[in-house]
Amino acid sequence: MKILHLCTTLDVGGAEMHLLSQVRGQAARGHEPSVAYLKGAGTLADDFRAAGAREVVAVGGALGVARSLMPMMRRADVVHTHLLKADVLGAVAATLAGRRRRLISSKHNDEQVLRRPLVSRVHGLVGRLPQRTIVLSDHVGRFIERYGRVPARRLTRIYYGLDPVPFEEAAALDPARRESLRRELGVQPTTTVFLCVARFAAQKAHDVLLTGFARARERTQAPLALWLVGDDPFGDGRERAEATAARLELGESVRFLGIRRDVPHLMAAADVFTMTSLWEGLGLVFLEAMATGRPVLASGVSAVPEVVVDGETGLLVPPSDPDAWAAAAVRLAADPELRSRLGARGAQVRRERFGIDRMIDETIAVYEAVLERASA
Template identity: 60%
Template sequence: MRILHVLTTLDVGGAEMHVLKQVQGQVARGHEVRVAYLKGQGTLEPDFRAAGASDVRHVPGGPLFPIKLRGLLGWCDLVHSHLLKADALTSAAVLLAGKRKRYLSGKHNDEQVLNRPLVGLVHGMIGRVPARTIVLSDHVGRFIEEKGRVPRTRQSRVYYGLDPAPFEEAARSVDRAAILAEFGFAASDVVFLCVARFARQKAHEVLLAATAEARRTNPSIKLLLVGDDPFGDERERAFAVARDLGLSDAEGRGAAVFAGIRRDVPSLMAAADVFVMASRWEGLGLVFLEAMATSRPVLSTTVSAIPEVVVDGTTGRLVPPDDAAAMAAAMVELAGSAELRSRLGTAGHERVIERFGLDVMVDETLRVYEEVLRRSGHGG
């Protein structure tokens, strides 16, 4: 099968990392894969090439996009777009190329812009173009049906999958003290790690306020923030909040450390004690699976698909969104009991193995592809 993936960006993010793993798995099963992206710095372009994509190219969005994509559409048996801008432009391109019956859309999040009635109405028309829409959680499926006006009968749900091996290995071999020392933390500190792009969705200001409040009870609580904001100023906004709260100095160090984008996330997960994210919404959250694969408990919110992944009281703690006091209380509870952290982390690891395996994700996605090709009259 010749598969074309079209993404809005190839910069670091949950959707992009998800597609990277899909590409790797699809190539390993003998399929040829090419990738196009519309904008951004293309940070992950080398990673997609290393995963086996035979072609990775920047195809700028705009009125000429359908023409620019024509060659790739002529090559592929099936095209799969990801994220709203890529969905909209790819829909136009496949209609012009006559490939509607072999086109799928991937929904990675409950995109809040769809709450606007006019946007939802337009999306409902665009959402009828793909032969199938793959959603990554039941919550996203319900949201896309209600707000994006794509019926569940046109959807297939495929959970994110994860190869736990790099995270399990990191948990076995990490030099925790050395990693923590890099950020100015002591081995006796209880480190909460957040890996997320800086955006309103992730509510970093709530997490920072919770950290400041929790530290009044337990000063050993520290916060490590990994990520950046390549398209805006949300990182600078969070940095200002941290300074105002007395958590960080002018260099982004202190009780809250801004570490930027890192390539050693498995080691950071293993060195941390708890993974934390104050999300206002999430399609699923690949980083939750990464933390659970490292046997780390998760502290997050009760929104969107997070309860499909993190079981409150079993694999972590979930609190209401935008509630810094509730999050602070959970931080204090988790920081105060190594036994509790160990129990929740062990249960999380077991849940990843049972329900969110990488092979399951790749194989289920390919089954959807094959069904689309059969219905189109094209042999898969």
Template identity: 45%
Template sequence: MRAMAARVMAPLLFFSDSLSLGGAEEVLVNLVLQADRMRWQPRVAMPRYPAMRPVVARLLSAGVDVDEFPPSDGLPWSLRIQAFRSYLRRVRPALVYVNRPRLPDRSTAVVLAARLAGLPIVLHDHWTVPRDWAERDGAVRTGRDGASRRRALSGVRNLFTYRLPVAAARWIIFPAEATRRISITQFRYPRARTRVVPNGIDVDGVARAAADRTGARRALGLDPGVPVVLCAARLAREKGHHFLLHAIAEVARTIPGMQLLLAGDGSLRPELEAIAATLALGDRVAFLGWRDDVPRLMAACDLLVLPSLSECLPLVCLEAMAAGRPVVASAVGGIPEVVVEGVTGRLVAPGDTGGLAAAITDLLRDPDLARAMGQAGRARVAERFSLARMRDEIYALLER
């Protein structure tokens, strides 16, 4: 890409096949909006999904061209590839960047069309690491689970999902070393063409949004002195909310008046509301629904909890640290690469209700410790997980 670096306004196509809003989509938007317009002309292509309307509106308001396609589910692969080849001939990008929030996804046709067109391709893989994959990863690396590896690499579905896109890509970017390592050991990603670029956020912007604790609590109807725990995540089974609710029932027995705020929405909401009722949590738990002001919610809370069963490198942990809040989270995926046990927060085993309850209780009972962890987290995220650092590292790869 050295020749491209000398060009002005090189057309750069970003593709995303996201079905819902999350961290991977926020990373995509930030990368597009942070492009140097003296060097790059960013353009975004994505299927037309209702949940992605806020992303489209945000990009259009910033002057970014966005092309939406009808979802291609059910179409033969040949027709999908042909349609994207025609599109690529029309927009003539210099490079195709593919944001892959999960695997398997439907971006393979785009990758193959770009490869047939002779275009350089960069994959950005945000898929999450389930709690049992760390164990399987260790088995594969030591040669004890050859059958698991063969299953992972066999079949037409895995050929299209993993092997062909990876073979076509110039670079494959991972937000966390955990996902990079498993991709190499289990799915034979070529080590030399993989890079870890941690997710980044606007640290100062989050800190400013989280500064008004009194106003944030007033807006939520919370008393100034009430201990408040925040969990901001999709209401999906892999996020571990059911374990959190049982943990909060334990915490509530020893911390009078404490409150849990659940920011997020999803198909699991009725089930979680029923669990909260069964545990007699009553008004101790507030289901806030989907929110676009999570940093402001950070201002109202004393700590963030993320009890996920699978993760990559969650932005919400970075936002909590930027807001000066300690984090209690599952030791899964890339979370231990962000949260330092005993320094910026507490790590517990996925699904460990007792561990969650103990970690939350300890921090609510010791405000000085929580404050010190929050300050350490703020320093760590500013040093290692800034938006500027992520932008510079990724765009440097695009130009190589």
């Protein structure tokens, strides 16, 4: 099966990492995936080629659509779009290329722009062009039905899946190597390290996290550290977060680590994974933390409770509430046994519910059903 994936960007993010896993799994099963993207630096382009993508193409503007995207669509058996801009452009281009009956969309987030009445109405038209729309959680499904105006009968929920091997291997490393990485980042053995891996976008509310971390430090004598992994390729989010950290006088207790290729080892070196998102479609990084056996401290918004079970695999707090985050952080820092219990249960839940083979097979089954209907 020739599969064309169209994504808004190929820079580091949850949707892009999910797509990378899909391409790797589809190629391993004998299919022929190709990838096109609309904007950004294409940071992951070489990773997609290594994963088995036959083509990786930056579309660019209207000329790129005519020269590259439309011919790729006509060669494909299935066209699968990812993220809102790619969904809209892909739906129009696939219709013009005669591939609408083979078009599938994936919704990776509860895109808040869809709450705007005009955007919602437009999406209600464009969003009905795909034959199926895959949503990554029940929450996103309800959101897309209500605000995206796509009927529930056209939605299929497929939870993200994770290849756990890099994270399980990192968790199994010699403790001496873990402590070595912590020393490299200026952390002592008794320090409780909170790790956040996320773009510096407004959705992730780094200001809430930094404020909560400052208040947690005020409430305990125990040493705490916060590692922030990620960047903001489309704005000044990181610069604003750095300014917030400076204003709060957090000093060396907060480290801005940028884009890293050793996230599994950072997960293993940290004690708690945290995010303070205002909304979240699912959160692939939660699965990464769970695969590493780390407890999660997160805001209980959107689909997060479908992944992180409060009091069982992590602790959930209200969004935009730094005091609640601080209280939960102090509790976790003071109780290694609680961290261990939550982390172990998280690893078990990840194995039971969020396997990567299930995700890939369920997605291919959607393709086959759409192709069968198109052929009929």
